Amino acid sequence: MKLSTHIYIAISLIVLILMLISSITIGVFTGNSMRKKVEQALSETAFHMADKMDQFMWSRSGELYTISALEPMKTLDNVDEITELLNRLKLQFPSFSWIGVTDVNGTVIAATDDILKGGDISQRPVYQQGIKGEYIGDVHEAVLLADLLPNPTGELMQFVDISFPLTDNSGNTIGVIAAHLSWEWAREVRATVLEPIDNDQIEIFVVSAVDGSVLLGDEAQIGKMYESDKSRFIEASSIADGYLNYNGLNWTIYVRQDKTTALSSVHYLQWVIWSIGAVLFIVFVLLGRYYGKAISKPLDTLIKALDQARFGEKPALPTHKGVLEIERLSETLHELFDALNINMATINTLENVVNTDNLTGISNRTGLKNYFDLTTRHYKQLSVLSIDLDGFKQINDQYGHEAGDFVLCEVAKRLQMTIRDHEIVARIGGDEFVVLLIPNETPLDIGSLVARRIIDVINKPFIFHSFSLQVGCSIGCSSWNEGETLKIAIQRSDEALYRAKSAGKNRFEN
Known part of the structure; x- marks a missing residue:
């Protein structure tokens, strides 16, 4: 076989293998990165949906409990006044389909619109459980109210029950206040969660913790067992396990997206890579065939450089002078590796964008989770601080969002000044930040020390143009211990933050 043929075959095989390795490596890396990004986005959506549902139930049960403590509920003598209170509550919160007050025997003595x-x-769980104490029941179909409440759509009516016992001033049980929440509120919450995203491509399901049946989702699946199809969908879930003093009904929120849609950009990128690879392969085959004889002498050095790239090393491509054909081949190989390096640099840039808050330049929720996953491989405890600015809304209202953005950026800088290089500050919401600290003492002691430092630096004025702006901050401190999730630790620090807010703001609580 002629030397030119050897060169032609060798160059063809080397270029083909190089392009295969490069395209497969980039395709796999990009596919995994994009899948993780989609899974993270779906997880955040599921958590957001669960959190909103828990907050809604907490608010409605709190409103009913507040009504139960009013003076007319202590005697049940003034039925007209009680009825007016119930009707006013339903008017203010239409998600209450029916609210009623019973005597101690379960007879309804007052109700919205006098229904029932x-x-x-007395035989309904809302009374039987409510007479014993606070009761929040899972989703169920309408029974007594099915024919009494307006139902213009004709669809199956579903409710969530809330009830509390009523006691007189001596503490004796004298009745029950009960309410049916229309399940329509869950659909409204879902619409709110899906509004900022492409809701035609993402599905949300709410599944009962009792029997695994679908409570909210595709109409054809409601009432049936939820079936996961990970071969077709990318899926994430979150548990609606309560908010503050509301314990939750442990609904499972599933959020899923069709793989074809979710990974469409990856498929397109793979197609582009293969197309470029095919074009480059053809180009190099033709060059090898045409210039085979001319490049036979320096071929050994070129093959050695390509072999280095094949096994993941940075190739030292030689530059040949004197023979035009060899110079062109050498330059083309340089351009090929430069293009591959640019692709990898672009991927690294995209990964940095995913982990960084666009406004402040510090980490976002995704960056916080990635830092947590990496750090907890080496540490068994962390200090967790949840931070919320006090008075920030007034700055936005009085000076505009430009001033608000300026304050957020300056707050981010000051927070970074209070921690060490290997610790993290992340912005997870509008004016909400989370700090993770690596303690060299007990986590709460370190958290308290840093919290005082943060309050001091945040309280200093922010000079925006000619204005001196002032904000404070409330901080909740907690600890993360080995075996726990980041969500649990942040939930504890959020509860401490709530206590700090309730105690007067611009302070911290453990």
């Missing part, structure tokens, strides 16, 4: 007034609900 005089009726006996």
Whole structure:
């Protein structure tokens, strides 16, 4: 076989193998990165949905409990006044389909729009459980109210029950206040969560913790067992396990997206890579065939450089002078590796964008999670600080969002000044920040020390143009211990933050 043929075959095989390795490596890396990004986004959506549902239930149960503590509920003598209170609550919060007050025997003595007034609900769980104490029941179909409430759509009516016992001033149980929440509120929450994203491509399901049936989702699946299809969908989930003093009904929130849609950009990138690879392969085959004889002498050095690239090393490509054909081949190989390096640099840049808050330049929720996953491989405890600015809304309202953005950026800089290089500050919401510290003492002691430092630096004025702006901050401190999730640790620090807010703001609580 002629030397030119050897060169032609050798160059063809080397270029083909190089392009295969490069395209497969980039495709796999990009596919995994994009999949993780989609999974993270779906996880955040599931958590957001669960959190909103828990906050909604906490608010409605709190409103009913507040009504139960009013003076007319201590005697049940003034039925007209009680009815007016119930109707006013329903008018203010239309998600209450029905609210009623019973005597101690379960007879309805007052109700919104007088529905079921005089009726006996003593056999219903909302009374039987409510007479014993606070009761929040899972989703169920309408029974007594099915034919009494307006239902213009004709769809199946579903409710969530809330009830509390009523006691007189001596502490004796004298009745029950009960309410049915229309399950329509869950659809409204879902619409709110899906509004900022492409809701035609993402599905949300709410699944009962009791029997695994679908409570909210595709209409054809409601009432059936939820079936995961990970061969077709990318899926994430979160548990609605309560908010503050509301314990939650442990609904499982599933959020999923069709793989074809979610990874469409990856498929397109793979197609581009293969197309470029095919074009480059053809180009090099033709060059090898045409210039085979001319490049036979320096071929050994070129093959050696390509072999280095093949096994992941940075190739030292030689530059040949004197023979035009060899110079062109050498230059083309340089351009090929430069293009591959640019692609990898672009991928690294995209990964940095995913982990960084666009406004402040510090880490976002994704960056916080990645830092947590890496750090907890080496440490068994962390200090966790949840920070919320006090008075920030007034700055936005009085000076505009430009001033608000300026304050957020300056706050981010000051927070970074209070921690060490190997610790992290992340912005996870509008004016909400989380700090993770690596303690050399007990986590709460370190958290308290840094919290005082943060309050001091945040309280200093911010000079925006000719204005001196002032904000404070409330901080909740907690610790993360080995075996726990980041979500649990942040939930504890959020509870401490709530206590700090309630105690007067611009302070910290453990």
